[in-house]
Amino acid sequence: MAADAYAIELRGISKSFGSVAANKNINLNLRKGEILALLGENGSGKTTLMNMLSGIYTPDSGSIFIEGKEVRITSPDDAGKLGIGMVHQHFKLIERFTAADNIWIGKKDSGFLLKNSRNKEIEKIAAQFGFDIDPTKLVMNMSVSEKQTLEIIKVLCYGAKVIILDEPTAVLTIQETKKLFDVCRKMKESGHSIIIITHKLNEVMEISDRVAIMRKGEYIDTVESSKTSEKELTELMVGHKVDLNIDRPIIEKTKPLLEIRDICIDKDEGTPAVDKMSFYIRGGEVLGVAGIAGSGQKELCEAIAGLRKIKSGKIIHKGENLVGKSSKQISELGIAMSFIPEDRLGMGLAPSLSVADNVMLKNYSDSFGFMVDRKKARKEAHEIVDQLSIVTPSVDTPVRRLSGGNVQKVLLGREIKSAPNVLVTAYPVRGLDINSSYTIYGIINEQKKKGVGVLFIGEDLDVMLALCDKIMVMCHGKLMGVVHANKTDKEQLGLMMTGALNLVDAKEGKTAGIAKDSAFTPEEWEEATDMSEGGSEE
DSSP states (O other): OOOOGEEEEEHHHHHHHHTEEEEEEEEEEEETOOOOEEEEOSSSHHHHHHHHTTTTEEEEEEEEEETTTOOOOOSHHHHHHEEEEEEEOOOOOOSSBBBBHHHHHHOOTSSSOEEEHHHHHHHHHHHHOOOOOOOBBBGOOHHHHHHHHHHHHHHHTTTSSSEEEETTTTTTHHHHHHHEEEEEEOOOHOOEEEEEOOOOHHHHHHHHHHHEEETEEEEEEEEEEOOOOHHHHHHHHHSSOOOOOOOOOOOOOOOOOEEEEEEEEOOOTSEEEEEEEEEEETTTEEEEEESSTSSHHHHHHHHHTTTTTOEEEEEEETTOOTTTOOOHHHHHHHHOOOOOOOOOHHHHEEEEEBHHHHHHTGGGSSSSSSSOOOHHHHHHHHHHHHHHHOOOOOTSSSSSGOOOHHHEEEEEEHHHHHSSSEEEEEEEETTOOOOHHHHHHHHHHHHHHHOEEEEOOOOOOHHHHHOOOOEEEETEEEEEEEEGGGOHHHHHHHHHTTSSSSHHHHHTTOTTTTTTTOOOOOHHHHHHHHGGGSSSSO
């Protein structure tokens, strides 16, 4: 193929950070008007490579060609002039500005005064590609998908013909992902070239024309999406065969560690997030929580972890109500809780502290006097790095310098290290490659075997059906039912997630809003559900 047929061509690109070689002699090309998926494990160098295309880093060696002409990119401004725009995993937006302000602040030809026509220009571009955006809306009031939409429109407004999307679906619902892919196809039809960095093989197969695979900083191969399979891509990415089956060990049913009874929780702005939910967290059991984004999952897990005020209701352990008690009092009652939040850098870890110091944050208060035991923290940090194969120059590296997946591993490793008997986890494999994800599933099962009660908030229903013992479904803050994972399927879960099927109401003999014929017969409901989860124990 002629050189000018490529939108971008990389030849011999290398980049090192100290002794760590992030990219080693990479040769890669992007055709005009195609969607190329860039696949690789955490720490394989994908984002580093794209950061060189977007001008954040400069290659140590190698050449970059745009439409057959060699160029030098030393800044994001250079990349913008060459028609390259990158939407980062962590958005670069000013929260207190409107959508239009965030776009116009970076436009070179916007002039000193803001034009009244700018909103119409933004709406025109949005309509062209099927976006839905309000130019006057403040970023601080936007959902995650709206912020991502704004980032994409921003690079389009700046004239980008090559668009790089770094883990674009990591925080999107299934519906939002479908909408994004529709937009990507429209951009492709209009002549744009798109690179998508992702870990999700099903999405790679659905959206991409070709797949480029990287492993440990090296380019492995590029394959046609229509001529490969998820199994082949996994083996190319990891370097060996991977068993894609998730184990679900059967543990003898135990008494509840925690009973959540009639719990009500408000959102930050005071509106109801969780409305009178009742269920159990049992030792030796993984209880999944499924629901469309914003159904109250975040508020629920934060409240159980003691980070959000509970409006009413009880969390009971051996007859004691834990609501209102300090973490020390809860620990004295025999509950050791670990929490892996959705916001790993904002809530879970301190970005500027090292891996070792973040590990120490969990138990520094156990030290005597004014001195903290850094030696113990460093030892534990090394153990976590080895156990979870965390890619980091050292345990003294600030976690903000690690890839998103490795940040997640540090957080999970620290929480598991504290030997909890209740583990609350919100999207623990979000941003992780498939090999790392299966490592995490294995760790969760090991905790289950030890008698730990696991509350697993997830977004991949296939994973939840394979990993969890039971799945609790939420819709608009209400409990739709608790079902046995081996007695249900995605279609039935989907009906419950949208509120079309409410097993709690069905159990109570109510019929409003229940599509009986669309899923279970009454007898099958009794078989599939454990409705004692919603009421009193035996």
